[in-house]
Amino acid sequence: MTTETKQETPLVDMRDMRVAFGGVHAVDGVNITLFPGEVVAVVGGNGAGKTTLIKTLSGAHKADSGTILINGEPAQIETPRDAKQYAIETIYQTLALAENIDAPSNMFLGRELKTRFGLLDDSAMESAARSVMGRLNPKFQNFKVPVKSLSGGQRQSVAIARAVHFNAKILIMDEPTAALGPLETSQVTELIQQLKAEGIGIFLISHDIHDVFDLADRIAVMMQGKMVGIVNKTEVTKDEVLAMIIMGKLPGEATQSDIEHLHD
Amino acid sequence: MTDVPPGGAEQIEEAVETEPRSFASLLRTLDIDSRLLGMIAALLVIWIGIHIMSGGTFLTPRNLWNLSVQTAAVAVMATGMVLIIVTRNIDLSVGSMLAVIGMAMALLQAEILPDIIGFGHPLMWVIAVAAGIILGAFIGGFQGFIVAYVGVPSFIVTLGGLLVWRGVAWWMASGRTIAPMDETYQLLGGGARGNIGGGWSWIVGILASIGIIWMMINRRRTRLNFGFNVRPVWADALIGAISVGVVLGGIAYLNRYYLPELLARARFEDAGQVYPEGGVNISQGLAVPVLIAIGVTLAMTFISTRVSFGRYVFAIGGNPEAAELGGIKTRWTIVKTFALMGVLVAIGAAIQTARLNAAVSGLGQLTELYVIAAAVIGGTSLAGGVGTIPGAVLGALVMQSLQSGMVLLGVDAPLQDIVVGVVLVIAVAIDSFYRKRSV
Ligand SMILES: Nc1ncnc2c1ncn2[C@@H]1O[C@H](COP(=O)(O)OP(=O)(O)OP(=O)(O)O)[C@@H](O)[C@H]1O
């Protein structure tokens, strides 16, 4: 494991996190940190426990045990509402959109804008949605139709727009570009760099090793619920990361023949 | 007027000011809920069909007035059933709940309160109705609690409720008929005196027209303020004119239902005046239960489209997990939905017991099925997430029209049930076909 070079307090410090589903240890004693302005990629094979790990941070799933420190202070995160209190926003792998309502309603779901009489201010929400979307996916124009009638990529844009709108300090992105075309993906890439420059900490879950190397500062590799290791991007090669993902071997441990096996 | 719940049928964003080429593009320019329009068309077909078959006796002011009164209670309850079904639940206990609440309100005013505040007390009806509404909210909320927090499927909870509350209703009065109701309370059911007369009906109609125009202008202004597209002016003007025309035309037509001579004469004598020689036409005007139904429809439309509770109901129906992740208290929202259903059942119970001027333990039998059918005919999807309040009211009107029409045509009772059943299935079939093609 690489040594921590940064001295400041981490934005997020998760210690010894554990989640089990029946007999399956989905997250098994995981430690991970995230610093301001940093992108930490979480990678691993299917079922490695990536989604479950970040769900404990976003409040979608309560951890069985473990400690979460936000800015050095212990944080009780048991519901999505708790997480939002800490300015944690999440783009879920499943997108978490109500398909029967429109994009602005989804973006503001649970945090609706109200008029001074306490009524839903749909026009204000639409206006805000249009301006966020203008940054993200300027071609998006379907603001008044149910999300059901949007394409997969458009839905993903809605989910991203929601996370971006609320001035997150900590952003969790679970496969944010899985359904996006090349143009939209590059827009999201740009967005991530922009948010990073603003000092936001980002957990990025991705299966695309190229994206990971483009965007991440550190790469955390999970396998069967355990953290194989967290490495600085500048200190490893793609092959070494692949060896971690597939064989669970750290850069020093993987032999030349292991690496060659990867390319078979 | 074309307000739809989130994700309803507002199909088009760009309303461009061009010459409409086809009917479909006209609809698109007008930005109208085409499903609602289809239902109105179906209703008109049914009305005209029965009118012709009955030799011109269906679409008379008198018959339409009766139709409006008969539809009121089911329409009120159907608006609540929409929200229940939208959250992917069902309430089968509506009819039995109606019996319990009706019985409670009847017992209060016929047997309990008179000993305390005396017969004919002016607040009698207020206390009875308020007690009924609280009881309804409590029973509904209790069932909702079991659904949301204990996790028993609503089908089972309310199936149990159907049996339990029916038994309770019988037990409350040992099967006796409780009568009579308070004089003022009786007005809630319509009847000979329970209407507001021609003049007030016009005032209601004019206020409604002003309301429609005000809402349209307001909506237009807000959208323009935000720089959004609006309908072309001619489209707004056309929709406004048609809406106002329908409201005022409907009032004018209903106002041609006059008091029978006997009652008209009595009214003159009550006022100490002489009844004119050649007779006189006094309009009945809108019946009180119809006014209640209109009020409930407006309030429920407002709740489902303009406040966050309504938005949450639809979000839960669309994707319960997303609603939860959005931070919505989904369980509590379900409890509130069932409590609201209970309140509406109490209003329905008041209308029905007032109209009967009595409560019997068999009150409201099969009502749950009519209420569910009205919601479903009105476009509410049993899969959840989809439904509108005005649709459910139209659904109630369609069903009541068929029933009254068949009575008028002298159709045998068993055949009436068969027709209503077949129509229910056909309506849902058409709806699901339409849905597949449109989205
Ligand atoms: N709700 C659940 N109930 C039971 N088991 C679950 C649940 N969610 C996840 N698991 C199990 O936990 C393990 C980790 O799942 P998780 O979704 O975290 O994997 P992942 O790394 O996100 O995979 P993917 O790359 O496919 O998204 C898997 O074995 C999965 O079967």
Ligand SMILES: [Mg+2]
């Ligand atoms: Mg996952």
